[in-house]
Amino acid sequence: MDALSAACTALLGSAPRSIEALHGGDLSEVSxxxxxxxxxxxxxxxxxxxxxxxxxxxxxxxxxxVPELFGEQAGILLMEALDAAPETPRSWPQFGEDLARLHTHRGTQSGWAEDYAFGTVPIANAPLDDWPRFWAERRLLPFLPHLPTALAPRLERLSTRLAERLPDTATSLLHGDLWRGNTLAGRGGRIHLIDPASYYGDGEVDLAMLHLFGGPGPGFTEGYGPLAPGWQARRAVYSLFPALVHLRLFGEGYRGMVERFLTNAGA
Incomplete structure (x- = not known):
């Protein structure tokens, strides 16, 4: 019996009748x-x-x-199949409320108990009490060895000034990779979260990512609620991380994005 059949039988009491490959992420095969x-x-x-x-x-x-989880065995995670449903006028306002609720869930430190990865890019999550230090050491500085010579000093300078720009502590539960491709409208048009890269930090990190490629749908901002003053300046700092990930994974086509966020962040 192959691993998928074994997992289905052990966790759900029934073997597969048919298996269809789906588009997946950088880390897993999805069926x-x-x-x-x-x-x-x-x-x-x-x-x-x-x-x-x-x-x-x-x-x-x-x-x-999120999709209902059925369990994991031997490197295979089984979960509910969400059949994509049409969005409704309430989909994005409701999602704003849901995301705000997620961000009210607090941890004790910034970070996560386990590291993660985006494809070949490792993501360090070891917890810290100091949020600016976490963002510098876990999210920005690891990219220095991989940056073009002209960009590395700018990123390094910015990392030394984060205490002036970011909150001292940040312990909201984050999705961690919140672009629209990691949302899916399910039953009743309610938007579900998929493919997380979670840790505890500033909720504005999720918002920066959500606005990076396309942005949320109508009513999201009202549903989520007002942000703390200075969010525009913080957004450039937070947008740098996914831009750096894309530059490392996909090459020079994302250099302009990194340069733009460095400039917007004052680096």
């Missing part, structure tokens, strides 16, 4: 599985899916919608 008993689910296979499952469970416990 839509129809079981012999007629149930449909999504299976993700990869080295970090157990960590993903723990992140999804934390998000669900905080009151934000």
């Amino acid at each position: 839509r599985v129809v079981l012999q008993d007629g149930r449909t689910l999504v299976a993700k296979a990869g080295p970090l899916v157990a960590r993903e499952g723990r992140m999804l469970a934390a998000i669900r416990a905080a009151g934000a919608p």
